[in-house]
Amino acid sequence: MTDKNNRRDFIRIAGAATALGASVVPHVHAQGKDADTIQVALVGCGGRGTGATADALHAPNAPLKVVAMADVFENNVQTSHAALEAEFQATPEKVQVPLEHRFVGFDAYKKAVDVLRPGDILILATPLAFRWVHYTYAIEKGVHVFMEKPVIADGKSAKRMLELAKKADEKNLKCGVGLMVRHCRGRQELHQRIQDGQIGDIVAMRAYRMHGPVASAFSKRKPENMTEVMYQIKRFHSFIWASGGLFSDFYIHQIDETSWMKNSWPVKAQALGGRHYREDYIDQNFDTYAVEYTYDDGSKLFFDGRTMTGCRNDMSSVVHGSRGSAIVSTSGHTPGKVRIFTGQRQNRREVTWAFPQPEKNPYRLEWEDLVDAIINDKPYNEVPRGVEASLATSMGRMAAHTGQEITFEQMLESEHEFAPMVAEMTEDGPAPVTSDADGRYPIPQPGKLDTEYEVQG
Numbered sequence: 142m143t144d145k146n147n148r149r150d151f152i153r154i155a156g157a158a159t160a161l162g163a164s165v166v167p168h169v170h171a172q173g174k175d176a177d178t179i180q181v182a183l184v185g186c187g188g189r190g191t192g193a194t195a196d197a198l199h200a201p202n203a204p205l206k207v208v209a210m211a212d213v214f215e216n217n218v219q220t221s222h223a224a225l226e227a228e229f230q231a232t233p234e235k236v237q238v239p240l241e242h243r244f245v246g247f248d249a250y251k252k253a254v255d256v257l258r259p260g261d262i263l264i265l266a267t268p269l270a271f272r273w274v275h276y277t278y279a280i281e282k283g284v285h286v287f288m289e290k291p292v293i294a295d296g297k298s299a300k301r302m303l304e305l306a307k308k309a310d311e312k313n314l315k316c317g318v319g320l321m322v323r324h325c326r327g328r329q330e331l332h333q334r335i336q337d338g339q340i341g342d343i344v345a346m347r348a349y350r351m352h353g354p355v356a357s358a359f360s361k362r363k364p365e366n367m368t369e370v371m372y373q374i375k376r377f378h379s380f381i382w383a384s385g386g387l388f389s390d391f392y393i394h395q396i397d398e399t400s401w402m403k404n405s406w407p408v409k410a411q412a413l414g415g416r417h418y419r420e421d422y423i424d425q426n427f428d429t430y431a432v433e434y435t436y437d438d439g440s441k442l443f444f445d446g447r448t449m450t451g452c453r454n455d456m457s458s459v460v461h462g463s464r465g466s467a468i469v470s471t472s473g474h475t476p477g478k479v480r481i482f483t484g485q486r487q488n489r490r491e492v493t494w495a496f497p498q499p500e501k502n503p504y505r506l507e508w509e510d511l512v513d514a515i516i517n518d519k520p521y522n523e524v525p526r527g528v529e530a531s532l533a534t535s536m537g538r539m540a541a542h543t544g545q546e547i548t549f550e551q552m553l554e555s556e557h558e559f560a561p562m563v564a565e566m567t568e569d570g571p572a573p574v575t576s577d578a579d580g581r582y583p584i585p586q587p588g589k590l591d592t593e594y595e596v597q598g
Contacts (some may be wrong), residue, residue, distance in 0.1 A: 142512060145167075158428070160514040160531050164271035166356075166594070167445060168303055171306055171513075173416070177201055177203070177204060178203075178205065178206055179204070179205045179206075179209065179260075179515065180205075180206060180207075180208045180256075180257055180259055180260075180261040180262070181194065181197055181205055181206065181207045181261065181262045181263075181264060181513070182207070182208060182209035182210070182211070182253040182254060182256055182261070182263050182264065182284075183197070183207060183209070183210045183211070183214070183221070183253070183264045183266065184210075184211045184249070184250045184253055184254075184263065184264065184265055184266065184267060184275055184493065185211075185212060185213070185264075185265060185266035185267035185268075185289075186210055186212040186214075186217040186218050186220070186221035186222075186266075187212075187217055187221075187266065187320075187492075189289055190221065190224065190264060190267075190289070191220075191221040191224050191225065191265050192289065192504070193264050193266055193289065193319065193504075194207055194221075194225060194264055195224075195225060195228055195229075196293045196504045196505050196508050196514075197262070197264065197287070197508050198225075198229060198235045198236070199465045199508070200505070200508045200512045201322055201332030201343060201509065201511055201512055202512050202516065203472060203512050203515075203516050203542030205262070205512070206234060206235045206236065206237050206357075207225065207235065207236055207237070207238055207251040208237055208238060208242060208256055209242040209243075209244070209252070209254075209257070210222060210238055210242070210243050210244070210253065210258070211239060211243075211244040211245070211249035211250050211252065211255035211283055212244075212267075213245065213246060213247060213249070213250065213371070213374060213568070214246060214371075214375070215243070215245045218245060218483075219244045219552075219555050220276055222236070222238055222243060225341045231292055232475075232560040236397070242256055243516045247566060247568070250267075250271075250274075250275050250278065251278055252406060253407070254278055254279060254284060255282070255307055257282070258284075259282070259283035259284065259285050260283070260285065260515070261284050261285070262284065262285045262286070262287060262511075262515070263275075263284045263285070263286050263287070263402070264286075264287050264288075265279075265286060265287070265288040265289065266288075266289045266589070268374060268383040268384050268522040268561040269291050269292060269293060269294060269383070269384055269385060269389075269390075269481045269531075270294070270382055270383050270384075270559065270563045270573075271496075272288060272292050272293070272298075272302070272564055273301050273302055273461065274294075274300060274523050274563060275306060275562045276302070276305050276309075276524075277305060277317075277318070278286065279314075279320070280305060280308050280312060280314060283312060284314070285314050285316065285317070285319075285511075285515055286309075286314070286315075286316045287316070287508075287511060288316065288317070288319065288320040288524075288527070288532070289320075290318055290319045290320050290390075290393055290394075290397075290527060290531070291384075291385055291389045291390060291393045291527070291530070291531040291535075292318060292524065292527045292528055292531050293385075293531045293532070293535070294381060294384070294389055294531070294535055294559055295380070295530060295535065295552075295555060295557060295558055296552055296553045296554055296555040296556075296557075297555070297556060297557065297558040298559075299532050299552075300553070300559060301312055302524060302527075302528050303524070303525060303528055304432075304438070305524070306522055306524035306525050306528075307520060308546050310520075310522055310523070311527050313518075314514050314519040314522075315511060315514045315519075315522065316521070316522045316523060316524050317446055317507055317508075317510070317511040317521070317523050318523040318524060318526065318527035319524075320393070320394065320397050320523070320530060321503040321504050321505070321506070321507045321525060322394060322397070322398045322470070322474060322477070323397070323398075323401060323503075323507075323523075324503045324507040324509075325475070325477055325500065325501075325503040325506065326496075326500070326501060326506065326507040327477050327478075327479045327500050328398065328401075328469065328477055328479055328503075330479075330496060331402070331469065331479040331481070331496070332401060332402055332466060334467075334481060334494065335337055335402050335460065335467060336404065338464075339464075339465065339480060339481055339493075339494075340460065340462030340463075340465035340467055341462055341463030341464030342462060342463045343403050343440055343460055343461070343462050343466065344401070344405065344440050344460070344461055344462065344463055345440060345441050345442075345443070345460065345461045346399045346440075346442040346443070346459065346460050347442075347443050347444075347461075348395035348396065348398075348399050348444045348445075348457070348458040348459070348470075349395075349444075349445050349446075349455040349456060350391060350392055350395060350444075350446050350447075350452055350455075350456050350458065351370040351446065351448075351452065351453065351455045351456070352444060352447075352448065352454045353448060353450045353454075354448050354450070355378070355387060355391060355448055356378050356387075356390075357375070357376040357377060357378040357379055358378035358386070358387035358390075358391075358426050359379065359422045359424055359426070359447065359448075360379040360422060360423055360424045361421055361422065361423065362406035362421070362423055362580035363580060365574070368569055368570065368584065369571075369572040369575070369576075370566060370568055370569065370570045370571075370572045371568055373459065373572055373573070373574070375523060376424070378424075378426075379423075379424030379425060379539075379582075380424070380425055380573075380574060380582070381425050381559060381574075381593070382388050382559035382560045382573040382574060383560070383573075385531070385535055386424075386425060386428075386538060387426045387427050387444065387446075388430055388534065388537070388538040388565035389446060389531065389534050389538055390533055390540070391446075392430070392444065392446050392537075393530055393531065393534040394536060395444065395456075395458045395470065396420075396434070396442070396444060396530065396533055396534050396537065397534075398419065398458055398469050398470065399458050399532075400442070400530070400533060401467060402438070402455065402460050402467070402469060403435065403436060403442075403460075404433065405436050405438075406436075406529055406530075406549060407434035407435055407533055407536070407549065408435060408436060408437050408444060408548060408549050408550075409434075409546055409547065409548045409549065410432055410433065410434050410435070410537045410546070410547055411432075411433050411540050411545075411546045411547075412430060412431060412432040412433065412535045412537055412540035412541035413429075413430070413431045413481065413541060414427040414429055414430045414431070414542065414585075414587070415427055415428065415429055416567035416584065417426055418449070419427070421582055423576070423581045423582055424582070425582055425583070425584055425585065426448075426572075427541060427542070427585065428445040428447065428448055428449050429445075429446065429447045429448075429449070430444070430445070430447075430537070430538075430541050431443075431444070431445050431446075431535040431541075432444045432445075432446075432537075432540060434533070434537060434543060438487065444537065450508065451459040453509075455472075456470070456472055456473050457469075457470050457471055457472060457565060458470040459487070460483055464483075465481060465482055465483050465484065465485075465491075465493070466481075466482045466484065466485050466487055467479065467480065467481045467482065468480045468482075468487065474503065474504075474505070475500065475502055475503055476498065476499065476500040477496070477499065477500065478495070478496070478500075479495070479496050480492050480494065480495040481493050481494040481495075505558050512551060524560050531588045532547065532549060532552050532553055536548070536549055536551075536552040537554055538593070539552065539593045541585070541587070542585030542587065542593045543585070543587055543590065543593055544587030544588045558561075559573060560573045
């Protein structure tokens with residue numbers, strides 16, 4: 142069987158998983174006291190988890206309230222809770238998390254889930270390495286899930302997550318994945334117009350994410366008063382095992398949105414990347430990435446990523462067709478300000494269609510869609526698509542980190558797992574990756590290390 146056919150079989154199976162559920166298993170929704178209110182628990186109380194919870198509580202189609210929070214860092218729980226209370230001070234019934242429901246530790250996720258009733262919602266916003274562990278328990282307890290992207294960093298975890306998605310469908314549990322651009326109404330209309338042939342056949346796509354250092358992607362040496370495991374979780378963007386590095390965590394959005402317009406996932410990738418003005422940074426990321434993705438019809442996506450100060454910034458996605466072109470993202474995730482042009486120069490005189498402004502926020506819309514699926518019992522599972530997007534992203538990352546051409550099939554079928562002991566992880570370790578005597582961690586070395594996994598040390 143060819144790589145192409147293997148990949149299509151994988152996607153066919155993944156797609157089938159999303160179609161299961163509502164016709165097989167009875168509707169799952171919270172019962173008992175306050176049955177009309179959907180309770181929410183947050184696991185992973187960093188900035189993205191706090192933002193996702195706030196977006197959930199703004200959902201207009203059903204009353205939601207957060208009732209439990211969990212993290213391995215106590216200050217994260219405190220900061221997140223304070224932020225939510227401040228945002229919803231006019232509607233305090235939306236944030237009802239007493240001290241006894243604010244949990245800390247590696248088993249805190251179970252305690253938070255146990256506060257929920259079957260049919261409530263669990264938000265998973267921890268580093269991706271823990272995603273399958275937490276998703277497993279959520280399915281066992283019969284709660285719906287919203288999980289942040291990316292969902293995996295290696296093929297073995299991808300297969301595990303796909304099997305979990307099938308189990309969720311068998312129990313009629315809904316799951317959203319934080320690729321919110323897919324819920325943008327402007328991008329949805331643009332996608333349909335492209336499928337209707339308004340720009341002809343897609344021949345090339347371009348995407349850029351170029352700005353200064355981001356989040357915890359660039360780290361200095363570990364403090365003496367913190368264990369190795371806790372340091373790596375705290376600085377998770379710095380470590381491939383925890384996040385897929387900055388490449389997976391940040392670049393997945395534009396790789397996903399352009400592939401959506403193409404209605405296909407790339408079959409292979411080749412890439413460049415490097416580290417430049419590193420100073421005392423000891424993370425595992427490159428500063429620059431340039432990836433050429435190839436689709437099965439030979440068309441290309443050219444993706445450029447850069448996290449350096451003093452350089453030109455750009456965060457946009459563009460599609461070129463045989464009879465015109467389109468802007469998918471203008472300068473960030475929202476507003477998209479999508480447009481279609483008759484030509485390739487994309488000047489104002491060539492605009493033939495533009496989505497009306499202002500746009501609704503896709504971070505809110507993804508919650509409207511998930512809650513709608515729950516209360517109206519619609520089949521809804523974005524995990525298979527989240528796995529595919531994460532695999533395509535990881536394929537580009539590995540191509541840059543190894544200097545080799547990497548196929549979708551290679552990414553999926555690799556037996557290596559970055560964090561195989563994550564389910565048993567404790568504060569004292571062992572950590573998935575270790576530093577040298579100078580406190581520096583192994584870095585990708587294209588052409589010297591045969592596989593990306595050798596940066597595990």
